[in-house]
Amino acid sequence: MNRDAITVERFYTGHSARLDLKLLGGAAGLKRVIREPTVNRPGLALAGHTKYFARKRVQVMGHAEVTYLKTLRREERQQRYEMLFSYKLPCVIFCRDLAPDRDCLRAAEVKDVPILKSSLITMKFINLATLALEQLFAPRASEMGSLVDIHGVGVLIRGDSGIGKSESILALIERGYSLVADDMTKVMLVDGRDVVGTSSELTRNHMEIRGIGIVNVAAMFGAKSVRQEKRIDLVVTLKAWDEVKDVDRLGMEEAHMEILGIPLPHMTIPVRPGRDLARLIEVAALHTKLRRAGHNPARELNERLVAQMAGAKRGL
């Protein structure tokens, strides 16, 4: 589902501030592709063991590698650099502000291998870089629907245009909940488990209301009315009353809808003039919250009912 390859350039431009990255050389190789969402310490490869070398990963040089290289004679060191850069590595990053020597930079320039450095200590860098890479590699998609945070429950509201989505979202915002995305929600799978939604940066904090136009929600309702991203916990589909044939009257079973392969709780709410949609969505969110805590009112009621009937049969 990733549309574009994860290039060193994307990694560098997207995370240079957080990882304190600086490009030292080999800029021509910035289009190289990172093929695995993790890093590798090339110590063993530098020492000559290249039978198993994770060359598809970002190569991280720390104290261990740099100190080892210093023990070698210059010609030997040059050979190791040439050997290292002859592999199709994405890039090499020096941590702790360790500086690569001139031979290293020259050899990298010949093969167009980007060389970067970071001021972070190696362990910290590896942790942050792995997280950053995982995020870059996370499956993504766009979902049609608006995302609202209701008491910590992320609700994706779907429905055909004109069904009353914007009105209900507006009412939810007025009740103090926050808008994450209007109409189009960008979703990303985090840790292979959570579906996290956000809006496109371009349209963030804005929504369209028919008859009024585009409004800036944050400017109108304040900072609390917007939120940048939220895990999706519930999908609510608004549907015209007569289109919903088989409406769930009990809510005993949980329906699901798959987003990025993860089944999310799904409710279909039939729409009819006079129904307070915002209130219904709010209740759906709170209901989901209770359910997640282990409550199922329909089932609990039914259990009491069954117990009572069993008691009556026994003549109690």
Next chain:
Amino acid sequence: MSAAKEKVGDTVITRELVVSNKVGIHARPAAMFVKIASRYACDIFLEKDGEKINGKSIMGLLMLAAGPGSKLTLQVSGKDAAMAVAEIEDLFQRKFDEE
């Protein structure tokens, strides 16, 4: 995408469109597009670089940030699809009445 409605039996009309006005699809052309799309009952989707949006959503169209020269894929399905496609193609050819 998973949210896209798939009606069984409907054929999908697909067209490649190129944005040819000077500025690209900014607010006004986006509004023109959505206005046309909303008049039809059929499902209208627009895709750019793998990003698919609902053609009846103004926020969706703005999000595409389709500059001049960008290539869009139009996907229309439903009973009045052919008419919608014709009108949308005409809108692109007219460069959104801008030039």
